[in-house]
């Protein structure tokens with residue numbers, strides 16, 4: 688079986704935490720060996736730590752995500768450093784900058800300052816850092832230039848930046864991690880960008896429970912009890928049966944592709960196989976080749992001192 692490494696996900700998310708045991712098992716049965724589980728705010732670092740203590744496959748990551756910058760406590764950085772002291776197996780993440788529809792509500796200079804502190808910490812601890820960046824790639828690059836290079840690696844998670852910036856980020860030590868969000872780019876743009884990434888810097892991730900791949904519904908796994916999904920399935924089934932006398936051209940689109948699902952539909956960590964499929968097709972290589980090279984890249988990156996990945 689192909690081995691896979693989910694380089695970025697949020698299995699501590701309150702929406703799925705009660706089902707994590709089952710989600711991990713199902714993903715493991717499909718080949719996922721490790722899950723890099725990223726905390727996003729002071730309130731969830733403890734859940735990440737606990738998951739890591741219960742599951743040998745969970746690589747804990749601690750960080751303050753840009754969306755939570757405004758509500759950070761005065762002690763947040765001290766607390767963060769204490770988590771690293773008590774959890775040598777941890778990496779840094781999720782950190783970043785965001786000028787998207789949500790991020791633009793949060794003071795940008797504070798976002799940059801919080802990111803700067805955490806990038807410096809990652810560098811000092813010699814650990815990789817998982818970075819979120821939305822519409823701020825120029826700012827991120829400038830900041831990384833002033834602090835970097837990053838010999839322990841920086842993961843540009845769910846990378847949707849330009850092809851042109853790939854070499855500049857690579858020079859500083861970046862890896863490029865791809866999730867279901869890649870399917871929101873036009874195929875020719877995605878292809879051009881992917882081909883700029885050297886094969887020793889490609890990673891795969893789910894970002895679960897976010898980033899449901901826009902794949903054929905039949906090829907996806909869903910999270911049991913996801914209410915948004917149940918309602919939508921019901922609505923679609925009702926609609927399509929009542930309009931069965933229409934010609935196919937008049938029929939509402941039937942439920943074949945996940946882009947028609949509500950955007951809150953939860954992503955299952957086993958859907959990394961759909962990301963694998965898509966990225967391999969864009970790169971025109973086999974799934975097996977991509978699984979192997981992305982797994983080896985992630986193992987190398989996450990083999991810092993104290994890491995669980997080292998011991999396997």
Ligand SMILES: [Zn+2]
Pocket residue numbers: 695696697725781844894
């Ligand atoms: Zn994330």
